[in-house]
Amino acid sequence: MDQELIKKIPHKTIQRLSQYRRALLLCFEQGKTHIFSHEIANIQHITAVQVRRDLMLIGYSGNLRKGYNIKDLIDLIGEIIDSPNGQKVAIFGMGNFGRAIAKYFTGRRSKLTIVAGFDVSPEKVGKQVAGVPCYSVEEAQQIILEEGIRIGIITVPGDQAVETARMMVEAGVKGILNFSPTPVEVPENVFLEEYDMVTSLEKVAFYVKEH
Amino acid sequence: MDQELIKKIPHKTIQRLSQYRRALLLCFEQGKTHIFSHEIANIQHITAVQVRRDLMLIGYSGNLRKGYNIKDLIDLIGEIIDSPNGQKVAIFGMGNFGRAIAKYFTGRRSKLTIVAGFDVSPEKVGKQVAGVPCYSVEEAQQIILEEGIRIGIITVPGDQAVETARMMVEAGVKGILNFSPTPVEVPENVFLEEYDMVTSLEKVAFYVKEH
DNA sequence: CATAATTTGTTATTTTATTAACAGGGCAAA
DNA sequence: TTTGCCCTGTTAATAAAATAACAAATTATG
Ligand SMILES: NC(=O)c1ccc[n+]([C@@H]2O[C@H](COP(=O)([O-])OP(=O)(O)OC[C@H]3O[C@@H](n4cnc5c(N)ncnc54)[C@H](O)[C@@H]3O)[C@@H](O)[C@H]2O)c1
Ligand SMILES: NC(=O)c1ccc[n+]([C@@H]2O[C@H](COP(=O)([O-])OP(=O)(O)OC[C@H]3O[C@@H](n4cnc5c(N)ncnc54)[C@H](O)[C@@H]3O)[C@@H](O)[C@H]2O)c1
Numbered sequence: 001m002d003q004e005l006i007k008k009i010p011h012k013t014i015q016r017l018s019q020y021r022r023a024l025l026l027c028f029e030q031g032k033t034h035i036f037s038h039e040i041a042n043i044q045h046i047t048a049v050q051v052r053r054d055l056m057l058i059g060y061s062g063n064l065r066k067g068y069n070i071k072d073l074i075d076l077i078g079e080i081i082d083s084p085n086g087q088k089v090a091i092f093g094m095g096n097f098g099r100a101i102a103k104y105f106t107g108r109r110s111k112l113t114i115v116a117g118f119d120v121s122p123e124k125v126g127k128q129v130a131g132v133p134c135y136s137v138e139e140a141q142q143i144i145l146e147e148g149i150r151i152g153i154i155t156v157p158g159d160q161a162v163e164t165a166r167m168m169v170e171a172g173v174k175g176i177l178n179f180s181p182t183p184v185e186v187p188e189n190v191f192l193e194e195y196d197m198v199t200s201l202e203k204v205a206f207y208v209k210e211h
Numbered sequence: 212m213d214q215e216l217i218k219k220i221p222h223k224t225i226q227r228l229s230q231y232r233r234a235l236l237l238c239f240e241q242g243k244t245h246i247f248s249h250e251i252a253n254i255q256h257i258t259a260v261q262v263r264r265d266l267m268l269i270g271y272s273g274n275l276r277k278g279y280n281i282k283d284l285i286d287l288i289g290e291i292i293d294s295p296n297g298q299k300v301a302i303f304g305m306g307n308f309g310r311a312i313a314k315y316f317t318g319r320r321s322k323l324t325i326v327a328g329f330d331v332s333p334e335k336v337g338k339q340v341a342g343v344p345c346y347s348v349e350e351a352q353q354i355i356l357e358e359g360i361r362i363g364i365i366t367v368p369g370d371q372a373v374e375t376a377r378m379m380v381e382a383g384v385k386g387i388l389n390f391s392p393t394p395v396e397v398p399e400n401v402f403l404e405e406y407d408m409v410t411s412l413e414k415v416a417f418y419v420k421e422h
Numbered sequence: 423c424a425t426a427a428t429t430t431g432t433t434a435t436t437t438t439a440t441t442a443a444c445a446g447g448g449c450a451a452a
Numbered sequence: 453t454t455t456g457c458c459c460t461g462t463t464a465a466t467a468a469a470a471t472a473a474c475a476a477a478t479t480a481t482g
Pocket of ligand 2: 408
């Protein structure tokens, strides 16, 4: 696919492609070879039109009678969202959440590998969590460079997030997923995604509230 | 505020209100009494217009010279998104992630309290995590009813999520925050929020990829 | 062979969300 | 007092996302 076009894919479509792929992988494991847009839509919470539109944007054509070839589609989504040689990820803050993430990601075959954790606590530095070595923050710059880590996950306490992000960017990280409740600033050439769990829960609470 | 109007507030605004409040609480603790829209905007990643628009929607008026009264605004946001007597929350699946959430939420004063965890593993049932008792899933229906739990967080493995959600709804849960990668179905009167961490990370990876 | 039934691919429309524009108010300083 | 500045609140314009609508293609079937 043309690189120019890839950049024009809406953010929401990128997210859905990731989700389509996971659903497709499940179908593929079950021995299915083809799938219709409305079947994909049923698995996710969306409409068949949305699915077709997304696939149109990535230039994938299905078979009019059999639908989409699952294997081909998985591969095409992979070509778009994965990097050929994978990407390395580091976790900043190996507390309860950071460790849960490390355990969760390790072992599952994926183009994304968590290769390092960083923490300030002497109890954690030097240990391994699910095979992920934990280093001190002082070593971060060096390890990030050596390993070629381009993505960082922030799971430090909120009051440490801004400084941590600054340091990550300085060390060469190109993408940050910030799970702390404190928004951080990054330069334009760094991609930032933030998710605040408390906000999500408060949102649910609001819509559940007896007005 | 009028209940009819409250229901018309956009989802995104509700999320931002939650975030404004947290930022405001920090400012309040630092002794500030008033704040301008552009100051709030700077803390979050948004524009001052967005802030003013959101506050307009909830009918809050600031002082032309001093900006918004922090204390009043915190209280108003609380009136809108909190329930007066708080709401009870349960976690389904007390694994690594579920336990991290339990530890994280406990102790912080908030209108949301995690009062129970549920799991199938005999090792976990009967124990406590950060003061949150873990029950077997068989007990769920009864405990949810007794405690008046209206909100549930799903942190069971993906292949258990659909069945878990079904059971939660049957037991009377009115809002679900699903962290498993598997989308679940809920009836119309139940509010559903889903967050998929892998998708977030894949999104970051995509925008960081060297095209 | 014609027809009905499906499903894709794409354009048009609608809805939702964000940003821009600006009137009006209040205070400070000239 | 008057001028200028910097706010808020609100309407208007723009952009992004989702949905609807439908032509074209393919196959099964009478
Ligand atoms: N645990 C959850 O379920 C959860 C949910 C939502 C958000 N979060 C957020 O994730 C973050 C971590 O939460 P947690 O529950 O794991 O807390 P935690 O206290 O268990 O872990 C924080 C870790 O960060 C380390 N740390 C502190 N300062 C650091 C620094 N400057 N550099 C590197 N490491 C540092 C600490 O030593 C500790 O190991 C917080 O910002 C929290 O708000 C956690
Ligand atoms: N750990 C993470 O950082 C992380 C990140 C993103 C998403 N998730 C998702 O959260 C979920 C849990 O992840 P985890 O890492 O905590 O896994 P985990 O295996 O540590 O925990 C899962 C827990 O659920 C329990 N369980 C299994 N079936 C159950 C059922 N039917 N009812 C109640 N409990 C049941 C298990 O006994 C276990 O305690 C998974 O769906 C995972 O995809 C986890």
